[in-house]
Amino acid sequence: MTPELLTVSIRKDHQAKVLTAGEGYPLVFLHGAGGLKWDPFLEELSKDFQVYAPYFPGLAETSTSHDLDLRNWWDLVLYYYDLFDELGLDRIALIGHSFGGMLAAELAATEVNRVTHLILICAAGLWKEEKPVFAPGSMTPEEIRQRMFYNPDSDIAREMTAVSDDPEERLKQVLEMQIALGETGRYMWPIPDKGLSRRLHRIKAPTCIIWGKHDQAIPVDYAYEFQKGISQAYVEIFDRSCHFPHLEQISEVLQSIRPFLSTNVISSE
Amino acid sequence: MKFTFVNVMPYRYLPEDFVDNYESSWITVPSHLYDAKKGHQIFNEYISQYEFAIDAGFDAIGFNEHHGNAYGLDNSPNIIAATLARKVRQTEKTCLVLVGNSIALYNPPIRVAEELAMLDTISGGRVVAGFPTGTSMDTNYLYGVPPAELRPRFYEALDLIKQAWTKEEVFSFNGKFTQLSHVNIWPRPYQKPHPPIWIPGSGSIETWDYCIRNDHPYFHLSYSGLEAARKFMEEFWEYRQKLGKDLNPYWVGYNMIILVSETDERAQLDYEEHIRYMFRTLMHIPGKYAEAPGYRSAKSVAKSTVSQFAVHGKSRYSTKKDFSWKSLIEGGNIIAGSPATVRDKLKEIIKTFRIGNITAHLNVGSMPHHLALKNIELFSKEVMPHLKDIWDDEWPVVGWPEVAQNKVGVAQSSAHKGD
Numbered sequence: 001m002t003p004e005l006l007t008v009s010i011r012k013d014h015q016a017k018v019l020t021a022g023e024g025y026p027l028v029f030l031h032g033a034g035g036l037k038w039d040p041f042l043e044e045l046s047k048d049f050q051v052y053a054p055y056f057p058g059l060a061e062t063s064t065s066h067d068l069d070l071r072n073w074w075d076l077v078l079y080y081y082d083l084f085d086e087l088g089l090d091r092i093a094l095i096g097h098s099f100g101g102m103l104a105a106e107l108a109a110t111e112v113n114r115v116t117h118l119i120l121i122c123a124a125g126l127w128k129e130e131k132p133v134f135a136p137g138s139m140t141p142e143e144i145r146q147r148m149f150y151n152p153d154s155d156i157a158r159e160m161t162a163v164s165d166d167p168e169e170r171l172k173q174v175l176e177m178q179i180a181l182g183e184t185g186r187y188m189w190p191i192p193d194k195g196l197s198r199r200l201h202r203i204k205a206p207t208c209i210i211w212g213k214h215d216q217a218i219p220v221d222y223a224y225e226f227q228k229g230i231s232q233a234y235v236e237i238f239d240r241s242c243h244f245p246h247l248e249q250i251s252e253v254l255q256s257i258r259p260f261l262s263t264n265v266i267s268s269e
Numbered sequence: 270m271k272f273t274f275v276n277v278m279p280y281r282y283l284p285e286d287f288v289d290n291y292e293s294s295w296i297t298v299p300s301h302l303y304d305a306k307k308g309h310q311i312f313n314e315y316i317s318q319y320e321f322a323i324d325a326g327f328d329a330i331g332f333n334e335h336h337g338n339a340y341g342l343d344n345s346p347n348i349i350a351a352t353l354a355r356k357v358r359q360t361e362k363t364c365l366v367l368v369g370n371s372i373a374l375y376n377p378p379i380r381v382a383e384e385l386a387m388l389d390t391i392s393g394g395r396v397v398a399g400f401p402t403g404t405s406m407d408t409n410y411l412y413g414v415p416p417a418e419l420r421p422r423f424y425e426a427l428d429l430i431k432q433a434w435t436k437e438e439v440f441s442f443n444g445k446f447t448q449l450s451h452v453n454i455w456p457r458p459y460q461k462p463h464p465p466i467w468i469p470g471s472g473s474i475e476t477w478d479y480c481i482r483n484d485h486p487y488f489h490l491s492y493s494g495l496e497a498a499r500k501f502m503e504e505f506w507e508y509r510q511k512l513g514k515d516l517n518p519y520w521v522g523y524n525m526i527i528l529v530s531e532t533d534e535r536a537q538l539d540y541e542e543h544i545r546y547m548f549r550t551l552m553h554i555p556g557k558y559a560e561a562p563g564y565r566s567a568k569s570v571a572k573s574t575v576s577q578f579a580v581h582g583k584s585r586y587s588t589k590k591d592f593s594w595k596s597l598i599e600g601g602n603i604i605a606g607s608p609a610t611v612r613d614k615l616k617e618i619i620k621t622f623r624i625g626n627i628t629a630h631l632n633v634g635s636m637p638h639h640l641a642l643k644n645i646e647l648f649s650k651e652v653m654p655h656l657k658d659i660w661d662d663e664w665p666v667v668g669w670p671e672v673a674q675n676k677v678g679v680a681q682s683s684a685h686k687g688d
Contacts, residue, residue, distance in 0.1 A: 066421070071445055138557040182417045182563020189415035
């Protein structure tokens with residue numbers, strides 16, 4: 001299925017973009033620092049849900065944080081609620097990966113009734129001195145393939161980090177990734193801890209925490225840190241995954257989250 | 270023509286196997302490679318070199334700011350400048366050029382405005398303020414500024430500093446990054462309205478645009494050779510012309526590594542290993558540190574070829590692989606040879622690029638103290654006197670303290686007074 005690209009006007013003169021596909025209960029996916037691709041995981045979810053995957057401000061030629069005058073983490077959280085309002089999303093299931101997980105947890109801790117259930121995949125946002133989160137910075141697609149996938153030679157690792165042979169296309173890819181890392185970096189740099197640990201207790205939504213056992217970016221210890229802070233949370237570790245379990249072990253992850261989502265959809269309605 | 274002696278204050282003692290066994294000379298260079306006794310020795314040697322350059326008649330001595338690295342140990346240009354401010358005061362015309370005050374790193378940035386006002390006060394109006402955005406290594410990785418915030422912070426700090434130096438009333442400043450209810454600088458700068466401001470940069474068009482519109486000299490910071498510089502200078506002058514501005518060479522400065530000896534052959538014998546240490550060892554910086562994502566605007570990245578290197582993980586600081594003497598000379602990464610060779614080369618560069626200011630890096634790489642002194646002496650006696658009058662029949666000096674004015678400038682200002 002090819003997702004539809006929605007262009008949403010937000011805060012008068014500004015523009016957001018959202019990929020959407022499927023029907024059913026609204027499910028919002030917040031992508032990581034590297035940017036958004038309509039990947040097999042989103043494709044699968046769109047068979048059961050109406051999936052909304054917003055581009056982070058500044059990506060895909062949308063208004064940037066600078067344009068929107070978003071100066072801090074709090075401004076960003078409110079921006080996302082404005083976007084949900086524009087999309088008419090009163091109640092949502094929320095999934096966030098990596099940086100998107102940090103944002104998803106914060107959103108769930110802010111307007112606690114709008115997020116009916118929360119899925120965090122290898123989420124950033126917490127900090128343990130003895131297990132530092134991999135410092136955000138420049139990585140080449142090849143380095144991402146080697147360091148962020150359990151099996152760098154798998155089809156999915158190759159597909160997600162493929163670089164075009166065409167120099168112009170390649171430059172475009174590099175630029176898009178630079179923009180994604182730069183724009184999300186505004187809210188993570190130099191340490192992706194903006195106080196979420198002090199607010200996790202507010203999260204009311206049942207929460208499913210998904211992690212790759214071999215995650216080198218955000219060590220698996222953080223799965224349990226999130227669990228400790230959230231009142232209704234369970235952890236699922238995937239032992240043949242690194243930082244992308246939802247792609248590296250897609251069927252197992254789907255098997256785990258489908259019942260979680262349907263249970264909570266029913267209980268929330 | 271103005272000459273500023275600059276000393277980046279390198280750490281001379283990284284081991285021979287550094288490049289093979291360590292990740293980077295910046296950010297992660299391990300502290301066990303630093304020897305405090307040697308540090309004590311070289312800091313004092315470097316300050317002596319500045320004193321020697323003052324006596325040798327340079328127009329100015331210049332200072333950088335870098336952090337967490339072996340390439341340049343001057344964390345605080347204002348501290349080194351302070352040790353020399355009183356000596357400068359006793360000269361006829363030597364100025365202090367604070368090339369690198371990384372104003373985006375300090376909150377509130379008025380601390381920089383205050384320290385420069387103090388130096389200006391001590392030296393009696395000999396200070397030039399240089400405000401760079403700073404390297405990605407220094408600002409993003411070591412001082413924690415989010416890359417995409419660096420430039421907005423820089424411009425806000427610059428605005429605040431200028432206001433702090435010029436506004437006569439106490440004022441409030443409600444910025445995005447700095448909020449102050451009472452801005453009030455004491456002491457005031459000695460110079461009126463304030464010390465000249467230079468902006469050092471490495472070619473981003475946003476920076477020149479700012480310099481040209483606000484009448485600040487632009488300092489081209491690059492060791493990347495003459496071809497790159499030629500292209501930059503052509504574009505710069507074309508751009509100034511387009512904005513209807515004059516072509517006074519003093520609007521441009523150029524950083525150069527200059528190595529003078531008795532003969533061309535002798536220069537190679539004297540300096541080759543030391544310059545190799547600089548390019549090979551001190552500039553051993555992987556691509557991931559050279560440019561954090563967001564450090565430059567997407568527009569700038571798209572314009573340059575650096576992003577292409579990013580795909581391969583190479584650094585713009587280490588794209589050059591051939592550090593041979595011949596290649597460095599041919600590429601114009603260094604200007605080296607006998608006094609006559611260096612004179613001729615510099616004259617050609619000054620004239621063709623229209624450069625009014627050269628910041629001369631004369632202590633470079635692993636050069637021992639005696640060799641740096643030799644280089645400073647030969648440059649100041651055998652090269653500088655032959656070039657110093659270039660432009661002074663045609664153009665007034667701009668961007669310098671009053672003591673540095675030439676006869677065209679003096680004549681123009683007295684003509685104005687007669688009006």
